[in-house]
Amino acid sequence: MATQTNSNTKLGLLVLSGLFLFILTLYIIGKNQNMFGSSYRLKARFSEVNGLMKGNNIRFSGIQAGTVKSIRIIDDTTIEVLMLINNDLQPFIRTNASAAIGTEGLIGNKIINITPGKGNAPVAEDGTMLNTHRVVNTDDMLQTLSKTNENIATISEGLKQTIRRINSSSALWRLLDDSSLPANTRSALSHIRQASANADRLTGDLQDLISDVKKEKAPLECCSPTPPSPTNSTSPSKTSGKPAHRPARPPKASTQP
Missing domain, CATH: 2.40.30 (Elongation Factor Tu (Ef-tu); domain 3)
Known part of the structure; x- marks a missing residue:
């Protein structure tokens, strides 16, 4: 009898524990889904x-x-x-x-x-x-990466074709193998530097010439005579075209008695 009572007690505790866990699980799920609470x-x-x-x-x-x-x-x-x-x-x-x-x-x-x-x-x-x-979501990122991969593949294909053309070009390799190429390049650079120096000197000479012209022009403008101002009166001889009439002199007084 005592053994049966202990078995019933253990079974009851087990059922209550399972029911408690079941209710706790429902509460946690419901709380996460906002089924409980305001x-x-x-x-x-x-x-x-x-x-x-x-x-x-x-x-x-x-x-x-x-x-x-x-x-x-x-x-x-x-x-x-x-x-x-x-x-x-x-x-x-x-x-x-x-x-x-x-x-x-x-x-x-x-x-x-x-x-x-x-x-x-x-x-x-x-x-x-x-x-x-x-x-931006994951799908957009994957689409962008896909387009990027396609572009990289296109660029790499173009580079591969370019390298093939360079390798198959005998003229380019002959030019690179030319031993006089470095000397010619240095000579061309030297001529370019010399031309640049000549251009600088020419520019300086032009500036000096323009400065001298300005200095010579300034005294001429200061010393030039001013033209006479026109007047309203005109010479009678010029207006009539005839010699001007002189007034008659008065007669001399007689000195005899």
Whole structure:
């Protein structure tokens, strides 16, 4: 009888332990999915969700903030996502915040990252539509890497053809094998330096000549006579073309008595 009682006690404890673990597991899952506790709703609209699913996590500045409640197609270019956000974060999420779809790690699940906006703005209430922006995801990076690989392959093929043409060019190798090439190059460089020095001297001579011309021109301008100013009166002989009439002299007084 005592043995049966101990067996029933152990069985009861085992059942209670299993039930407790089951309830704890449900609570943890429900808390992660915001099934328990208070929350409010925010909305965001995207042109594409890149594999985002119901139940994916939402983060605000890297902190777990909630989960995706539902995903609804508005039209062929707009998809609306309903988010459940913990009430504890409501005072910090404002209407100028921006949402974007990202990835947990490099190839993890899709998440929504909410980034705070700059400046003051009202607190986002229940049902507020947040702004969205697009970030570079893994698919875009892979496409860019694919194009880069194609470009590198094209460039390497061109380089290979160029090297083949250089190797097959006998004239180029004869030119490079010419022993007089270094001496000719040095001579050409020497002539170029000499021509540059001659050009500098010619420029200096021209500047000196222009300076001398300016110095000789200045005294001539200072010493040149000024032309007489025209007057309104004209000579009578010039106007009439005849000699000017002289007035008659008065007769001399007689000296006899």
